[in-house]
Amino acid sequence: MAVRLHINIDHVATVRNARGTRYPDPVLAAQLCEAAGADGITAHLREDRRHIRDDDVIRLRGAISTMLNLEMGATPEMIAFAEKVRPEVISLVPERREERTTEGGLDVLAQRPAVEAAIVMARRAGIKVSLFINPDPAVVEAAAAIGAQQIELHTGEYCTATEPGHSPALVASELARIAAATKRGRELGLDVAAGHGLTRHNVGPVVAIAGIEEVNIGHSVIADAVLFGLERAVRDLRAAIDRALAGRA
Secondary structure, eight states: OOOEEEEEOHHHHHHHHHHTOSOSOHHHHHHHHHHTTOSEEEEEOOTTOSSOOHHHHHHHHHHOSSOEEEEEOSOHHHHHHHHHHOOSEEEEOOOOTTOSSOOSOOOTTTTHHHHHHHHHHHHHHTOEEEEEEOSOHHHHHHHHHHTOSEEEEEOHHHHHHTSTTSOHHHHHHHHHHHHHHHHHHHHTTOEEEEESSOOTTTHHHHHTSTTOOEEEEOHHHHHHHHHHOHHHHHHHHHHHHHHHHHHHO
C-alpha cells in the first residue's frame, strides 16, 4: 500500500517573514512540492501567525492541485476560518504561544468541547477531521469516540531516540508504541498518519509499519532544500519512503 507524502510548507513562510518580504512564496513552494511528487500540502495557521498567514491559506486553496491539510487549534476563530476556506482536511493540534514547535499530541479529553465544535463544523462543510495525538492506544480510542476520521501520530519522541547517544532499544520501544497505536486505530476504522521530526534518514522504519497511510513532513524538507533545492529534497524523501515500503511488501 502506498503512503501519502504531505509536505508542510510553514518554514518557507518563516524565511519570508524574517525579512518582511513577499518572497519566498509558500504557495509557489507548494506547487513545486506537488511537481516533485508530493501527494498533499500541509500548512499550520497559528494564532500568532508566526509563519503561515490567512492569505497564504486562501491562496493555497485555489492554487494547489492535490489536497490541502490545514493544521489549526480548535478555537472559534480557526473553526470559522476553516469553514470559510474549506480545506480537504483539518488537523487539530495543541498550541501554546511559547513553544518553538508543536510539542506533544492533543489532549482529546481535556479539549473535548472545542474538538467537538470543530467536528460539527467539519461535518457540515464536508471536511475530513484528523487529530494530532500521542501514540497511545487509549488516546486513539478517545479520538475515535469523539468522531475523528483520522489520527496523526506524534513521532517526535521516536525521532529524538534516533539521534546520536540514544540506544537502539529506545528506538525499538518508540517504534513499538507507534505500531500499537496504529494497529488500534486501524481496528477502529481510522485512517492513520504520522508526523513530527521525520527526515529522509529516519522516516523508513515509521512508514514500514503496516497501517501507516500518510506522513506529514516539513522542517527537514525545507532544511534539505536550502542545500540541495526543493525538488531534490522532496524526491529524496519520496525515494526513502518507497525504499521502506518495498521492504514492507
